[in-house]
Amino acid sequence: MTPTTPSASPAISTPGRAAASEARKRRIRDAALSLFSQFGLRGASLDAIADQAGVSKTNLLYYFPSKEKLYISVLQQILNTWLEPIRAIDANQTPEAAIRHYIRIKVELSRDHEQSSRLFCLEMIQGAPLLKEELQHDLRALVEEKSKVIEGWIAHGSLLPVDPHHLIYLLWGATQHYADFAVQIDAISGKTLSDPDFFEATVDNIQRIVLGGLLSR
């Protein structure tokens, strides 16, 4: 069995090695995400991570020189995924379309990346020792930029007056709650986002409350 594509040249620096190495790293990172998101940095053991990844602990430490390096590597990957939806907000959209779309995307994230959401939440709860810097620069600038867009909509009269920061926090809180508190929601409603009907009902209700409110006028 040759794990790589057959090549004519005999030996110019090991063909599929790098790929295999990357694959193994990915397996380790996946296992790490799974356990860190459940038990946190301190609570998850390298033993358990190595075990779940199907490698030996020593081998894990060959690819990631320390537990903290591995943790940071996992966190970095998450942050990018996390900032994408808010980047998509654009002044040329109508506020209704933009917010409607944003809510759907975020609930999709809660459904498809539950573990990432939880690890991010864990890191925040601990005071974000490893992310604070990036929050204060990148994320802050991003939120500031999108707040301007929201204020534009308000000035134009297409959105009722609201503090853009608090609107963003409400959207974050409401949507991420379905990932981080999935157990509680399951205990009460008997449903999770993996149920298509429940997913649609979630999106629809958040959209309706945020956009239309609860009181008839």
Added chain:
Amino acid sequence: MTPTTPSASPAISTPGRAAASEARKRRIRDAALSLFSQFGLRGASLDAIADQAGVSKTNLLYYFPSKEKLYISVLQQILNTWLEPIRAIDANQTPEAAIRHYIRIKVELSRDHEQSSRLFCLEMIQGAPLLKEELQHDLRALVEEKSKVIEGWIAHGSLLPVDPHHLIYLLWGATQHYADFAVQIDAISGKTLSDPDFFEATVDNIQRIVLGGLLSR
């Protein structure tokens, strides 16, 4: 120095002892809440808890026979505080007054019991191994009861149609976010709920969005 109230009878089973014992237990529980809420059950060490409580580790283990017993003791205390606000929802209120009040109380909880909120969140993220039972019985029944109240308001026409469960989840998510993600909010807005103006702005904006929505009709 007599630490207890002077008593005529000389020695009927040590007067202020029980109180002193309770006080020490409370100090330990407080320290435990502080550290468990930061690092979780596994991540917090008895060394650190004892240190913060100002007692020796051996002494801590005299009052709480094991780490897990201590953890459970802390969690139990939280759950009661947590269910109170939703109990107050009452069919005789107008929906506007009830929801307005509920939002304020919950944001107050996020401000005054940040650590409890975080420990609760941690427990949920981990799958609530120690709380699942209670969620499925007590909390579920409570939410069901209050959902009926909300449905009554909708049938009466004083509230626009919404799924009561999703409304409750949105309120939980939006309000607790200010406790659990306080670091992130501070990084972006430069404010926390301990700032009275920011607190009021938070309450006001959530109330406005949830009750009135964002679109003019």
Added chain:
DNA sequence: GTCTATACAAAGATAGAC
């Protein structure tokens, strides 16, 4: 009730053979 000493296990990390 509180302390010192200690047993005992888990966990992160390294050395060195293959």
Added chain:
DNA sequence: GTCTATCTTTGTATAGAC
């Protein structure tokens, strides 16, 4: 690159003196 063996630290918990 991967493994076995091992070092070292940390952490939970108990024994027994005072």
